[in-house]
Amino acid sequence: MIQHDVTIVGGGCVGLSTAKHLSEQTDLDVAVVEKEHHLAAHQSGRNSGVLHPGFNYPPDSEKARFATEGTQRMKEYCATHGIPCEELGVLVVAKNDRDEAQLDVLSSQADENGVAYERLNSQAEIREHEPHAVGQAALYAPEAASVDSQQYVYALAREVQQNDVDLYTGHAVSRIDETPSGYHLTTSNSIIETAYLVNAAGLHADTLAQQVGVGDGYQVVPFRGEYYEVTPDQTDLCQTMIYPTPDPELPFLGVHYTRRTDGKVIVGPNAVLAFGREAYDNTDLNPSELAETLRYDGFRELLKSKTMLSVAWSELNKSYRKEKFTEAAQRLVPEVRAKDLRKSYAGIRAQLVSDDGELVKDPLAIETDDAVHVLNAVSPGLTSSLPFGEYVAETIAAKTD
Template sequence: MMRHDVAIVGGGCVGLSVAKHLAERTDLDVAVLEKEHHLASHQSGRNSGVLHPGFNYPPGSKKARFATEGTARMKAYCEEHDIPCEELGVLVVATDDEEEARLDELAEQAEANGVAYELLDSREAIREHEPHAEGQAAFHAPEAASVDSEQYVYALAREARELGVTVYTGYEVSQIEEAAEGYRLDTSNGRFEVPSLVNAAGLHADTLAHQVGVGEEYQVVPFRGEYYEVRPERAHLCETMIYPTPNPELPFLGVHYTRRTDGKVIVGPNAVLAFGREAYDNTDINPRELLETLTYGGFRRLLASPLMLSVAWAELNKSYRKGKFAAASQKLVPDVRAEDLEKSYAGIRAQLVSADGELVKEPLFVEREDAVHVLNAVSPGLTSSLPFGEHIAERLAAKVTV
């Protein structure tokens, strides 16, 4: 039996940020339990690595606050810890009048959130930033950056350890039970007893929360996002980041271009239902988890929307038909051809869906007297991880150190 004051389940960017901030503020004996032997194996490492400066989020929202603060703090953190981070800027391109009107909305949000921006009103102005991009207008945010997310997670782990946190890797938490004083956690390497708990288990956070009666009105529905890489000799087609104009009705941005800190240009992701919470290939199936998704009332209600059904079909086509993926890519950069794209990696987004079929778009955590359950560390989770983790740490510290 192992004992600590606090157990944090999940060693991703949020869980490790909570650990770091908790150790900085308290004398608590903190442990992080990560089921994989390597950190950043899931959402924290399988992403585009983009720092989103906060222009795409409603003023006053948690997303806006955490993204704007998180971008600035992450850049400073990367500089302090020698983590690759390039401030490249992002170009959000409008291809028709409806999308151009939405750029004005982005500008209003950027203004309210204190995010630097520039509106470009012609094809020529766009090409001054991205010579191969195509559109009739664009929104340029110079503060957007590209970061090596895996190195960032490992830096957080090193710092947490230096502050006295015990980081257990290869410890999968299978069961959480309430005990006389706190919680009993069964793991693949033994049992833990702790007075306080933080559930930051990402793709499995809802499953663990449900074991203690928390968040039962929500369930994670896994969406896979697949990336292609532009062949090195064609990587000049994107010099920074090129994004489509977001649809406010959808939580997924759509296929876009990102130049990474290693010089590679990735294209994607799509957003297709994953047939398992860690089904990273479109041939991977976890029958139990797929059945869990398909029988969830919230998921069925979500697909009852004609918009979501049409989007689901389009995204599925991009997953199994490279030509469809290439066609989506060409809307932003017409010179890209299917043969320029090589299959790369995939990530899975832990999208929380409510029982009434609504996509939960804001960060969501549920507090108990001796616990915090992070049910929805929704995008931009990487960008927001430092202020979000600090916020969770402050909430827990206030409960257990009074």
């Protein structure tokens, strides 16, 4: 039997950042348990790789603090560890007056959150930044950056191992039981006793938390985000990052263009219900997980909203009909054609939904006497991962005093 002071379930950017901060700030004996044999197999390695500097989030919110601080810290981290990261800036494009009013909200959030930005008030000004983008106005935020998220996860893993954290890959936690002195974890390859537990299991965090009576009232609903790649001969269509103006009612930012650090330009993601927590292809189906979602009261409540139903229909269409995805891409860059887009990867968001049908938009970590359960490491979870992991580490460290 293996024993540790603190065991972190989940070797994504949140779990590994927590391990980094615990190993730097305490003498605790820490382990990270990851079910996959390779890291970054889920959200932390299947995302847009954009560092969001914080204009999208209300002032004084945790999301704003984590995003602004996270962007800065991550750039420094990438520079120190040789991880590809390019400060390309992002253009948020308004297509109509309603969007433009929302840009006013983003601008005032940027002012209050201390995020640099420039307002562009004509098509001509937009063209100076992005020659092929079309809109009536835009917000340009120069601090946004593109990062290689997989290399970031591996750098964190290397660093924590150098700090004597034990990293067990290929150990899937199937059961967590409470004991008088902490927790007993049954994994596919071991039994682990731990005094303190951090649950950072992403798409499966709710299932594990509920085994020890935490997180009732919530369920993770998996939303797949699919990407297309712009063919190499057309990558000039996007120089940096081009986003639509976000709908404040939705937790997803909408189909956008991202120039990655390897020079590829990706377009996406949409947001469609995944028929399983790891159903990355739109033909993948996990019957028991799909049934779990369809039976969930919170999901049924969510579908009672006419707006949600219409969004769901439109997103589903983008998944199964390339022309619909292309139309979404053309809203920002009208010159792009279906033939310029080829299918790329997909990621699945662990979107927490409450029993009353709310999409939980803020990060949520539930504490008990000897554990922290990260139930909602919602986007921009990659951007936020250094300060968020530090916060989780400090919460656990305070319990061990």
